[in-house]
Amino acid sequence: MVTVSGGAMSDLLLNLDTALPPRAKKGSEGNPKHQRFLKRRQFLERKGFLKQKQLPGQQPLPKRDASHKRAGVDREMNKKRQKLDVGDSVAHRPKPLPKEKSSRDAKDSRSQSNSPSGAPAASSKAGNCGGGGSVRHNGTQANRSVGEVRRVALLSERESGLPPPPPPGKPSKMVAIDCEMVGTGPGGRNSDLARCSVVSYYGDVMYDKYIRPLNPITNYRTRWSGIRRHHMKNAVPFKVAQKEILKILSGKIVIGHAIHNDFKALKYFHPKSLTRDTSKIPLLNRKAGFPENEPASLKRLTRQLLHRDIQVGQNGHSSVEDAQATMELYKVIEREWERQLAASPAQD
Numbered sequence: 001m002v003t004v005s006g007g008a009m010s011d012l013l014l015n016l017d018t019a020l021p022p023r024a025k026k027g028s029e030g031n032p033k034h035q036r037f038l039k040r041r042q043f044l045e046r047k048g049f050l051k052q053k054q055l056p057g058q059q060p061l062p063k064r065d066a067s068h069k070r071a072g073v074d075r076e077m078n079k080k081r082q083k084l085d086v087g088d089s090v091a092h093r094p095k096p097l098p099k100e101k102s103s104r105d106a107k108d109s110r111s112q113s114n115s116p117s118g119a120p121a122a123s124s125k126a127g128n129c130g131g132g133g134s135v136r137h138n139g140t141q142a143n144r145s146v147g148e149v150r151r152v153a154l155l156s157e158r159e160s161g162l163p164p165p166p167p168p169g170k171p172s173k174m175v176a177i178d179c180e181m182v183g184t185g186p187g188g189r190n191s192d193l194a195r196c197s198v199v200s201y202y203g204d205v206m207y208d209k210y211i212r213p214l215n216p217i218t219n220y221r222t223r224w225s226g227i228r229r230h231h232m233k234n235a236v237p238f239k240v241a242q243k244e245i246l247k248i249l250s251g252k253i254v255i256g257h258a259i260h261n262d263f264k265a266l267k268y269f270h271p272k273s274l275t276r277d278t279s280k281i282p283l284l285n286r287k288a289g290f291p292e293n294e295p296a297s298l299k300r301l302t303r304q305l306l307h308r309d310i311q312v313g314q315n316g317h318s319s320v321e322d323a324q325a326t327m328e329l330y331k332v333i334e335r336e337w338e339r340q341l342a343a344s345p346a347q348d
Helices: 030-049 068-091 100-114 121-133 139-158 238-249 258-266 280-288 298-306 320-333 335-341
Strands: 002-004 012-014 174-184 190-200 206-214 217-219 253-256 276-277
Touching: 030 238, 068 276, 174 238, 174 258, 190 238, 190 258, 190 320, 206 238, 206 320, 238 258, 253 258, 253 320, 258 276, 280 298, 280 320, 280 335, 298 320
Parallel strands: 174 253, 253 276
Antiparallel strands: 002 012, 174 190, 174 217, 190 206
């Protein structure tokens, strides 16, 4: 209330109400669209997808346990996994065989039954086999026929009259020998042993010594033997060397070129069945392209078959080199030579 004094008007009373009028309250229910929104929000809040928003006068919603939420997620994942497993099992399920094969077999059986003697059906079947049409049910017959062909081939080879192939020789039982001689006696006409070399099957040197002859040396034959006077200073006496060499040769196959000269210098006779002389075997001459009945020198055979030169220079021959070349020449024809010897064994 305000009081104003003065003038014509002695007293003027004004009644002013400064309080604002109360705001109209919204309806508690609101429009249907808003109510649907609230219900949807409450549903999502209960499911845990939205954070709860407490409205004035609204009771807080009960919180869901995290374990229930995890359980729901696990259930969803299990359902998806089961669907994937079912899809994989369907994809990997074996497909049924086509019925075309059975119908084709039925046609073949009907054609065979309709044929009077079965010969036309057999001929058509053989024709299809050439094109690969019916190989699927003739595999066992093909394998059986191949086995029979192999068996027949083996029998024919066995009954051909050829001697059986010799068993593989033992390398430890094979040696090659070469000796160098000097001249003794009047004019050096006699040949006596002055050096002997023995090599194994693989060319390893087993024995190589200078040997002092029983008789005085009158011609060293250095151009061919390679022996000189100083070699005789530490030479082994003949009797000692003979025992050492024969101990090595005993019971072994001895290979040499013109080996009878080596045995003569050693004053020794080796069993003929255990002796291989590369100068008396036509096989080597044939392979080298030389006449079979003419003896070829070790140097020529080595150059032609082994493509190597030996016995060159002015220092004379090396008995080790000659023995190794002889063993290699033997290996060239070893199988054929041993087969021939097995067919006609030599008498000692």
